[in-house]
Amino acid sequence: MKPDVKICGLSTPETLEAALSRSASHVGFVHFARSPRHLDIEPMADLVRIVAGRAETVIVTVDPDDALIARFAEEVMPDWLQLHGRETPERLAEIKAKTGLRAMKALPVSEATDLDAVAAYRDVADRILLDSKRPKGSNLPGGNGVSFDWTLLTALDPDLAYMLSGGIDAGNVAEALRLARPAGIDVSSGVETAPGIKDVGRINTFFDELDRIASEKGPKP
Protein backbone atom coordinates (compact mmCIF):
# COMPACT_ATOMS: atom_id res chain seq x y z
CA MET A 1 0.00 0.00 0.00
CA LYS A 2 1.19 3.55 -0.76
CA PRO A 3 2.41 5.30 2.40
CA ASP A 4 0.98 8.59 3.59
CA VAL A 5 3.35 11.44 2.82
CA LYS A 6 3.50 14.45 5.08
CA ILE A 7 5.49 17.47 4.00
CA CYS A 8 6.13 19.50 7.11
CA GLY A 9 7.31 22.99 7.98
CA LEU A 10 5.73 24.62 4.93
CA SER A 11 5.53 28.40 5.05
CA THR A 12 4.85 29.74 1.55
CA PRO A 13 1.91 29.33 -0.83
CA GLU A 14 4.29 28.20 -3.63
CA THR A 15 5.86 25.33 -1.72
CA LEU A 16 2.48 24.39 -0.24
CA GLU A 17 1.02 24.17 -3.77
CA ALA A 18 3.98 22.04 -4.86
CA ALA A 19 3.27 19.53 -2.07
CA LEU A 20 -0.47 19.53 -2.82
CA SER A 21 0.01 19.17 -6.58
CA ARG A 22 2.08 16.02 -5.93
CA SER A 23 -0.68 14.64 -3.69
CA ALA A 24 0.88 14.94 -0.25
CA SER A 25 -1.58 13.31 2.14
CA HIS A 26 -0.68 15.71 4.97
CA VAL A 27 0.85 19.18 5.06
CA GLY A 28 2.34 20.55 8.26
CA PHE A 29 2.92 23.99 9.73
CA VAL A 30 5.19 24.61 12.71
CA HIS A 31 4.25 26.84 15.63
CA PHE A 32 7.31 26.88 17.87
CA ALA A 33 9.09 30.19 18.40
CA ARG A 34 12.63 28.77 18.31
CA SER A 35 12.09 27.06 14.97
CA PRO A 36 13.26 28.56 11.66
CA ARG A 37 9.91 27.24 10.35
CA HIS A 38 7.80 29.02 12.97
CA LEU A 39 4.53 30.52 11.76
CA ASP A 40 2.21 32.68 13.77
CA ILE A 41 -1.50 31.88 13.94
CA GLU A 42 -2.67 34.22 11.18
CA PRO A 43 -0.27 33.19 8.40
CA MET A 44 -0.87 29.59 9.38
CA ALA A 45 -4.63 30.04 9.05
CA ASP A 46 -4.08 31.64 5.61
CA LEU A 47 -2.13 28.57 4.43
CA VAL A 48 -4.73 26.16 5.85
CA ARG A 49 -7.40 28.04 3.87
CA ILE A 50 -5.34 27.51 0.68
CA VAL A 51 -5.31 23.75 1.33
CA ALA A 52 -9.12 23.73 1.22
CA GLY A 53 -9.44 20.02 1.94
CA ARG A 54 -6.88 18.81 -0.64
CA ALA A 55 -4.75 17.26 2.13
CA GLU A 56 -4.99 16.85 5.86
CA THR A 57 -3.54 19.82 7.72
CA VAL A 58 -1.29 19.48 10.75
CA ILE A 59 -0.06 22.02 13.28
CA VAL A 60 3.26 20.98 14.82
CA THR A 61 3.60 22.32 18.33
CA VAL A 62 5.47 21.68 21.58
CA ASP A 63 3.80 21.48 25.00
CA PRO A 64 1.00 23.91 24.10
CA ASP A 65 -1.10 25.39 26.91
CA ASP A 66 -4.89 25.51 26.87
CA ALA A 67 -5.05 29.06 25.52
CA LEU A 68 -2.89 28.11 22.54
CA ILE A 69 -4.77 24.93 21.67
CA ALA A 70 -8.02 26.92 21.79
CA ARG A 71 -6.58 29.42 19.28
CA PHE A 72 -5.42 26.58 17.01
CA ALA A 73 -8.84 24.98 17.06
CA GLU A 74 -10.85 28.19 16.62
CA GLU A 75 -8.61 30.30 14.37
CA VAL A 76 -6.68 27.78 12.25
CA MET A 77 -9.00 24.76 12.30
CA PRO A 78 -6.48 22.11 11.24
CA ASP A 79 -7.26 18.40 11.03
CA TRP A 80 -4.43 17.40 13.36
CA LEU A 81 -2.20 18.62 16.16
CA GLN A 82 1.28 17.09 16.14
CA LEU A 83 2.61 17.16 19.68
CA HIS A 84 6.37 17.19 19.76
CA GLY A 85 7.03 17.94 23.44
CA ARG A 86 6.71 16.13 26.77
CA GLU A 87 2.92 15.75 26.60
CA THR A 88 1.81 12.79 28.74
CA PRO A 89 -0.88 10.37 27.52
CA GLU A 90 -3.30 12.11 29.92
CA ARG A 91 -2.48 15.54 28.47
CA LEU A 92 -2.94 14.15 24.97
CA ALA A 93 -6.41 12.89 25.89
CA GLU A 94 -7.23 16.29 27.40
CA ILE A 95 -6.04 18.17 24.29
CA LYS A 96 -8.15 15.92 22.07
CA ALA A 97 -11.23 16.39 24.27
CA LYS A 98 -10.81 20.18 24.44
CA THR A 99 -10.21 20.71 20.71
CA GLY A 100 -11.98 17.82 19.00
CA LEU A 101 -8.85 17.51 16.81
CA ARG A 102 -6.89 14.38 16.02
CA ALA A 103 -3.53 14.07 17.77
CA MET A 104 -0.26 12.78 16.40
CA LYS A 105 2.25 12.15 19.19
CA ALA A 106 5.93 12.39 18.32
CA LEU A 107 8.18 10.03 20.26
CA PRO A 108 11.98 10.46 20.09
CA VAL A 109 14.00 7.35 19.23
CA SER A 110 17.69 6.60 19.36
CA GLU A 111 17.78 3.13 20.92
CA ALA A 112 15.55 0.07 21.26
CA THR A 113 14.22 0.95 24.73
CA ASP A 114 12.83 4.26 23.44
CA LEU A 115 10.15 2.22 21.68
CA ASP A 116 8.75 1.16 25.09
CA ALA A 117 6.95 4.53 25.19
CA VAL A 118 4.72 3.47 22.29
CA ALA A 119 2.60 1.28 24.58
CA ALA A 120 1.51 4.21 26.75
CA TYR A 121 0.41 6.34 23.80
CA ARG A 122 -0.92 3.99 21.15
CA ASP A 123 -4.49 3.88 22.47
CA VAL A 124 -4.82 7.63 22.95
CA ALA A 125 -2.87 8.99 19.97
CA ASP A 126 -4.57 8.87 16.59
CA ARG A 127 -1.13 8.35 15.11
CA ILE A 128 2.31 7.78 16.63
CA LEU A 129 5.20 9.58 14.91
CA LEU A 130 8.63 8.07 15.50
CA ASP A 131 11.28 10.76 15.11
CA SER A 132 14.98 11.06 15.88
CA LYS A 133 16.06 12.17 19.31
CA ARG A 134 17.27 15.77 19.49
CA PRO A 135 20.99 15.79 18.63
CA LYS A 136 23.46 17.40 21.08
CA GLY A 137 23.70 21.14 20.49
CA SER A 138 20.25 21.49 18.88
CA ASN A 139 17.54 23.51 20.61
CA LEU A 140 14.79 21.97 18.48
CA PRO A 141 12.93 18.76 19.44
CA GLY A 142 12.41 18.02 15.73
CA GLY A 143 13.26 19.31 12.31
CA ASN A 144 16.95 18.57 12.77
CA GLY A 145 17.38 16.57 9.57
CA VAL A 146 18.99 13.60 11.31
CA SER A 147 17.82 10.02 11.07
CA PHE A 148 18.08 7.12 13.50
CA ASP A 149 18.72 3.41 13.13
CA TRP A 150 15.59 2.30 11.29
CA THR A 151 16.39 -1.38 11.84
CA LEU A 152 15.21 -0.84 15.45
CA LEU A 153 11.68 -0.57 14.09
CA THR A 154 11.55 -4.18 12.96
CA ALA A 155 10.78 -5.01 16.63
CA LEU A 156 7.50 -3.05 16.55
CA ASP A 157 4.07 -4.66 16.52
CA PRO A 158 3.34 -5.00 12.76
CA ASP A 159 -0.22 -3.75 13.43
CA LEU A 160 1.06 -0.36 14.62
CA ALA A 161 0.35 2.14 11.82
CA TYR A 162 2.98 4.75 12.62
CA MET A 163 4.57 7.67 10.80
CA LEU A 164 8.35 7.84 10.45
CA SER A 165 10.35 11.07 10.44
CA GLY A 166 13.85 12.35 10.99
CA GLY A 167 16.28 13.13 8.22
CA ILE A 168 14.29 11.50 5.43
CA ASP A 169 15.09 12.75 1.91
CA ALA A 170 15.02 11.62 -1.71
CA GLY A 171 18.31 9.79 -1.23
CA ASN A 172 17.23 7.56 1.65
CA VAL A 173 13.44 7.24 1.46
CA ALA A 174 13.63 3.93 -0.42
CA GLU A 175 15.74 2.47 2.39
CA ALA A 176 13.41 3.95 5.05
CA LEU A 177 10.38 2.31 3.46
CA ARG A 178 12.18 -1.01 2.97
CA LEU A 179 13.57 -1.27 6.50
CA ALA A 180 10.90 0.38 8.60
CA ARG A 181 7.65 -0.28 6.66
CA PRO A 182 5.86 2.76 8.16
CA ALA A 183 2.27 3.67 7.29
CA GLY A 184 3.49 7.18 6.53
CA ILE A 185 6.61 9.25 6.13
CA ASP A 186 7.15 12.79 7.28
CA VAL A 187 9.72 15.05 5.65
CA SER A 188 10.87 18.56 6.45
CA SER A 189 14.62 19.32 6.19
CA GLY A 190 14.93 16.84 3.32
CA VAL A 191 13.04 19.17 0.96
CA GLU A 192 14.83 22.37 2.01
CA THR A 193 17.85 24.27 0.74
CA ALA A 194 18.53 25.70 4.24
CA PRO A 195 16.71 25.41 7.59
CA GLY A 196 13.21 26.78 7.04
CA ILE A 197 13.61 27.31 3.28
CA LYS A 198 11.46 24.76 1.45
CA ASP A 199 12.26 24.26 -2.22
CA VAL A 200 9.80 23.39 -5.00
CA GLY A 201 12.50 21.50 -6.94
CA ARG A 202 13.39 19.36 -3.92
CA ILE A 203 9.73 18.67 -3.18
CA ASN A 204 9.30 17.46 -6.78
CA THR A 205 12.47 15.36 -6.64
CA PHE A 206 11.19 13.73 -3.45
CA PHE A 207 7.85 12.81 -5.01
CA ASP A 208 9.61 11.65 -8.22
CA GLU A 209 11.57 9.21 -6.08
CA LEU A 210 8.36 7.98 -4.40
CA ASP A 211 6.85 7.44 -7.87
CA ARG A 212 9.95 5.49 -8.91
CA ILE A 213 9.70 3.29 -5.79
CA ALA A 214 5.98 2.69 -6.43
CA SER A 215 6.63 1.77 -10.07
CA GLU A 216 9.29 -0.78 -9.00
CA LYS A 217 6.76 -2.36 -6.65
CA GLY A 218 3.96 -2.33 -9.22
CA PRO A 219 2.64 -5.52 -10.82
CA LYS A 220 5.06 -7.01 -13.37
CA PRO A 221 3.56 -8.04 -16.74
Ligand SMILES: O=C(O)c1ccccc1N[C@@H]1O[C@H](COP(=O)(O)O)[C@@H](O)[C@H]1O
Ligand atom coordinates in the same frame (compact mmCIF):
# COMPACT_ATOMS: atom_id res chain seq x y z
O1 LIG B 1 10.66 21.59 12.03
C1 LIG B 1 10.83 22.13 13.13
O2 LIG B 1 11.47 23.17 13.24
C2 LIG B 1 10.23 21.50 14.35
C3 LIG B 1 10.19 22.23 15.51
C4 LIG B 1 9.63 21.69 16.66
C5 LIG B 1 9.13 20.39 16.64
C6 LIG B 1 9.18 19.64 15.49
C7 LIG B 1 9.72 20.17 14.34
N1 LIG B 1 9.81 19.46 13.16
C8 LIG B 1 9.35 18.13 12.91
O3 LIG B 1 10.37 17.17 13.09
C9 LIG B 1 10.16 16.07 12.21
C10 LIG B 1 11.45 15.70 11.48
O4 LIG B 1 11.92 16.72 10.67
P1 LIG B 1 13.19 16.53 9.66
O5 LIG B 1 12.64 15.89 8.41
O6 LIG B 1 14.21 15.70 10.33
O7 LIG B 1 13.64 17.92 9.41
C11 LIG B 1 9.01 16.48 11.31
O8 LIG B 1 7.79 15.98 11.81
C12 LIG B 1 9.00 17.96 11.46
O9 LIG B 1 7.77 18.52 11.21
